[in-house]
Amino acid sequence: MVFSLEQRIVIVEGYVRSGSIKETQEAFADRYSGTKPPAKRCIQSLVRKWHQTGSVGNMKKSRPPSVLTPEVVRDIQQRIASGPRKSTRRLSQQVGVSRTTCRRVLRSLNLKPYRLTCVHDLKEPDKAKRVNYCKWLLTVITDGHVNPLLYFMTDEAWFHLSGHVNTQCTRYWSAESPHLTHETPLHDQKIGVWCAVSGTRIVGPIFFESAVNTAVYLDIFEQFYHQLTPEEKTCCFFQQDGATCHTSHDALARVHELFTEERTVSNGLWPPRSPDLSTCAFYLWGKLKQKVYASNPHTLDELKENITNTIRSITVEELRAVSANMLRRAQRCIDANGDHFQHLL
Incomplete structure (x- = not known):
């Protein structure tokens, strides 16, 4: 179950005050009637996250930098020329920029993704x-x-x-x-x-x-x-x-x-x-x-x-x-x- 930011704060504060999983669940149930109390593992995970980061909110995922330089463009162009079937995910990992940046560079090079067509095998x-x-x-x-x-x-x-x-x-x-x-x-x-x-x-x-x-x-x-x-x-x-x-x-x-x-x-x-x-x-x-x-x-x-x-x-x-x-x-x-x-x- 996904809890709101307010509910996560209540859960962590309740556990810090009481130090008891059961009391934290009961306090949550009294305050939010009709909502299923958090499980033991959920409480422990939120408390651990609060200790490590000082926050119970969702952290934004880190993304590769999207800094475009002539060297990056040249690197992408060379890699896609040597492997035209390469996915943008793989290209992003190799070059060290985001997939969005890779796609933007490929479009600037007038390259488009074409779907392969399966055809019958021919002998010479x-x-x-x-x-x-x-x-x-x-x-x-x-x-x-x-x-x-x-x-x-x-x-x-x-x-x-x-x-x-x-x-x-x-x-x-x-x-x-x-x-x-x-x-x-x-x-x-x-x-x-x-x-x-x-x-x-x-x-x-x-x-x-x-x-x-x-x-x-x-x-x-x-x-x-x-x-x-x-x-x-x-x-x-x-x-x-x-x-x-x-x-x-x-x-x-x-x-x-x-x-x-x-x-x-x-x-x-x-x-x-x-x-x-x-x-x-x-x-x-x-x-x-x-x-x-x-x-x-x-x-x-x-x-x-x-x-x-x-x-x-x-x-x-x-x-x-x-x-x-x-x-x-x-x-x-x-x-x-x-x-x-x-x-x-």
Whole structure:
């Protein structure tokens, strides 16, 4: 409990006069009825503080001096140049000035704190493959060989039914401990979602519950193919990543049978570790995971319904914009020589 300055003085004076913890507590209770008397440790702490400092008030925390000199500015500039990720707290400790002074100096140097963006890891051979794919894509679209509105990009993702409890934010207010517990499953419930995104529509969602192997993937692929229009079956291009279940002998044989090798973008042409080039990865999954949990679904059926309704609400105009963004990303990837290009968008 926090006592006012007047109450602290009364506590110390009462103890000095009586020398008794109990009498000090009783005198305090008589004077401040309705206020809980100070505990023994509180009284001892206040008396000890009075003996050491001559005061029972709160002492102001000492801060490093904030004296700005050319030497301090130069020191801060050199330290931040050698370690751009250094925090102002660490910088303050090293230079010996306050954090406020450090921030003021950094602003005067036209330096701003930028948040780091986590991106996928790229291997050196991946960059050439990414450039090769992007050049192919832009070339066949420019030549009219591929209609970007009939280019289906496919992927699957897991959606978990949230069963995690943040104990730091979970409280039950009561006069006595109710000894409540919250039961959670050992393995969180989840549902797999497969979608194919083109510039005019999304085929899916197609749900699955087990790990995707060749048999599961072929079943998903057949469901997808039967939902295509005659024009799409004849003219569309089909993209899939290089996952083992996608590129197994049986899976590729069926894909090539229905789309031919010429209209299949898969292992060999599609670059590995390139979610930033896939409309499902850079657009759809993020949009779904932002929307479907807003109503706090409690069952997998509710989660499925939210996913389906969100996909159905996506307009053709939005998909056309995503298709245009896909082409813009391909050009930026070429400009970056296959490296990360988010900063160029």
